Amino acid sequence: MNKNIKRIVIKGFLSLFIILSGLYSTASITAPLSYWDKSNESMLQDVDHSQWQYILTRYLITSKNNTQINLFNYQHVTKADKRILKQYLARLQQIDPLQHSKIQQQAYWINLYNALTVQLILDNYPVKSITKLGKRFFSFGPWDDDAAVINGKTLSLNDIEHEILRPIWQDPRIHYAVNCASYGCPNLSATVFTGNNTEQLLTAGAYAYINHPRGVKIKGGDLEISSIYKWYSEDFGDDDNALIEHLKRYANPRLKQALILFQQSPGDIDFEYDWRLNQPE
Structure with missing residues (x-):
């Protein structure tokens, strides 16, 4: 093929990719x-998440003392329990979250996101990585696919996280609560979120992730951290010092001291992420 024609063809494909990406990024909002x-702060009765707790109790392999990654035993979920998960998700989609208090809503959206993600893996299992899924052209994963219908409005996982959870609550600890079914992701909580425990679980999630090597580690004078801190840098202060202050807030004494030394004598900051499915090997 003539070099000029080849360049034109490549530019055409790139332009089409940019246009399609723009359309897909906004299509499900x-x-x-x-x-x-909006919320109803007078609502005292929380959403029932007992079916989701049942699934987590049966199939989540939890870490001890925050030293490991919580793994989900997708391979051994029974047909009966798959039905229970589907029933739970169907019931959540019949609820109007706006009739609940803000803290109940936060728990609702986090549990919905995590349960939808597990359901997505189960529907496509076996799969090596969630990034292999996705129905959209040029998609990297399923996050822009239609996932749920709430109050008659179709939402994707990205809508739940980036159009609801992040902008409404503006809390960086959200990133330690929603789980992307990957080794590099913060742990899927063994306890369901509720209006009574959300604040506690958000903080526990931050401590667990930041004090695990996949979240933060100092190596040879350099700081190696999860790519989450790059992808969502604005949520952590949008500069290196603000990010390190955030990490220090939840770091154990040894890591905190290492972060202080890094601030005093900065090295490079490297970002890593492991997209392998969070299942037992």
């Missing part, structure tokens, strides 16, 4: 933030 940012 069905309601403005102002719609979801």
Whole structure:
């Protein structure tokens, strides 16, 4: 093929990719933030998440003393328990979260996101990585695919995380609560989120991830941290010092001292992420 023609063809494909990416990035956003940012603070009855707790108790292999990664035993989920998970997700989609308090809503959205992710893996199992899934052209994973219908509005996983959870609560600990079914991700909590324990679980998730090597480690004078801190840098202060202050807030004494020394004599900051499926090997 003539070199000039080849360049034109490549540029054409790149332009098409950019256009399609732009369309897909906004296609599933069905309601403005102002719609979801409402609540009923007089609601005392929380959403029932007992079916999700049942699934977690049976199939989540939990770490001890935050030294390991919580793994999910996708391979051994029974047909009966798959039905229970589907029933739970169907019931959540029949609930109007706006009729609940803000803290109950936060727990609702986190549990919904995590349960949808587990359901997605089960529907496509066996799969080596969640990044291998996705129905959209040029997609890297399934996060922009339609995942749930709440109040008649179709939402993707990205909508739940980036159009609801992050902008409404503006809490960086959200990143330690939603799980992407990967080794590099913060642990899937063994305890369901509720209106009573969300604050505690968010903090526990931050401690567990930051004090695990896949979250933060100092190596040869350099700081090696999860790519989460690059992808969502604005949530952690949008500069290196603010990020390190965030890490120090939840670091154990040894790691905190290492972070202080890094601040005093900075090395490089490297980002890593492990997309392998969070299942037992």
